[in-house]
Amino acid sequence: MYSSVFGGITTDPAAMVIPIDDHMVHRGHGVFDTAAIVDGYLYELDEHLDRILRSASMAKINLPITYDREMIRRILIRTVSASKCRNGSLRYWLSAGPGDFQLSSSGCYQSALYAVVIQGKPPSRSKGIKVVTSSVPMKPPQFAIMKSVNYLPNVLSKMEAEEKGAYASIWLDDDGFIAEGPNMNVAFISSDKEFIMPYFDKILSGCTAKRIINLAERLVKEGRLQSISCENITMEKGKKADEMMLIGSGVLVCPVLQWDGQIIGDGKEGPLVQALFNLLIEDMKSGPQTVRIPVPY
Ligand SMILES: Cc1ncc(COP(=O)(O)O)c(C=O)c1O
CATH class of the missing domain: 3.30.470.10 (Aminotransferase class 4, branched-chain amino acid transferase, N-terminal domain)
Known part of the structure; x- marks a missing residue:
């Protein structure tokens, strides 16, 4: 320390x-x-x-x-x-x-x-998880965009998920649009193979999510993804996505298979979430000098 x-x-x-x-x-x-x-x-x-x-x-x-x-x-x-x-x-x-x-x-x-x-342990792939909608109110934008130590709403939201047998709770913002999880961002692959995630104006600007947006360009070039964008996403649209994922330094890219008991996509870990996870791991292990700072032990 x-x-x-x-x-x-x-x-x-x-x-x-x-x-x-x-x-x-x-x-x-x-x-x-x-x-x-x-x-x-x-x-x-x-x-x-x-x-x-x-x-x-x-x-x-x-x-x-x-x-x-x-x-x-x-x-x-x-x-x-x-x-x-x-x-x-x-x-x-x-x-x-x-x-x-x-x-x-x-x-x-x-x-x-x-x-x-x-x-901790070297990064590894996580199995698909379940999420629920949080009943704990989310922080207003002024506090959600800064990473202060006031994490009580985040803690209670995570505990609510655990009590319901889920991994995380998802917050909706005041307008009912999907926001984020208690310590992760959330993103989707639509049926048209679009990578979409909420705007960062009312949620924490996730470093991992921003990096994924960058890395995902490769999947666009390969024709596996149609586009990458931020938009207002309703819960209804999110639940109808082909694939859903949590993104963050802790969860990396983690497939979500169920939300409030509703199956996402075909209920299995989808290929694009896996591809994004692989890109992130590759970047963590052999990415450019700008993202990997060597520790002189
Ligand atoms: C509320 C919240 N949103 C999103 C994230 C993801 O951010 P990052 O990818 O920088 O870990 C975190 C991470 O701590 C968080 O606490």
Whole structure:
């Protein structure tokens, strides 16, 4: 773990602590992001770094004094290196920082950066899963587009899914259009072989989904996909899709076979979701230097 409060990295779990007067702890005044570690490379670190900086700006959290993007990037890579972890994830937070127990962060000494490395397994294909429609209200757009630590709606939505024997709950926005899952985006293959997903204006701008949109161009060139677009998708249209998938750093590209008990497509893992999963794995394991940052162990 790295902590700017202590000013260094520790590999002793007992020292991996956050001060209780940090406003991220008692007020939720913090933002975070997660990047995958695949075979000793940080995948899409720069996109995740850009996103936490955007989230921090929306949450009115400045960088700790003397820190800039480059320094944070170096610290994150060094933290992974110190952990010796080759497959897993790197999660990091920018917080209003410690100082007092007030609401406003005006009494905080300075903002804080924390990072932790979570050991995991090499990426692998997941079996088709079930989803349900979330009854937990989704966050309004101002909060849905930033990755703050206020994940209670996401947690309750995920727990609702688990209680119903499903993997995730899907949010619909105020206009009834499909939005996203609690920690993943959602996309569809229509019967005309169009890749469609919701606009990013009311949901989190998923780094994986954005990359998939890029990688999917290859399937368009090969004639396997007709087009790639963002649009307002009704639940009715989504449920009638040929294929449905969840997309995110955690789930990668995961086929959805049932939504609220309704079978999607032919109820089997579809060829285009598999093709997109394969493209993502290939990109994670041998993609360009821009998306794979080597960790100097
Ligand atoms: C609410 C939400 N939507 C979408 C995503 C997917 O984003 P990414 O692909 O960057 O992991 C996440 C990931 O954490 C999320 O929390």
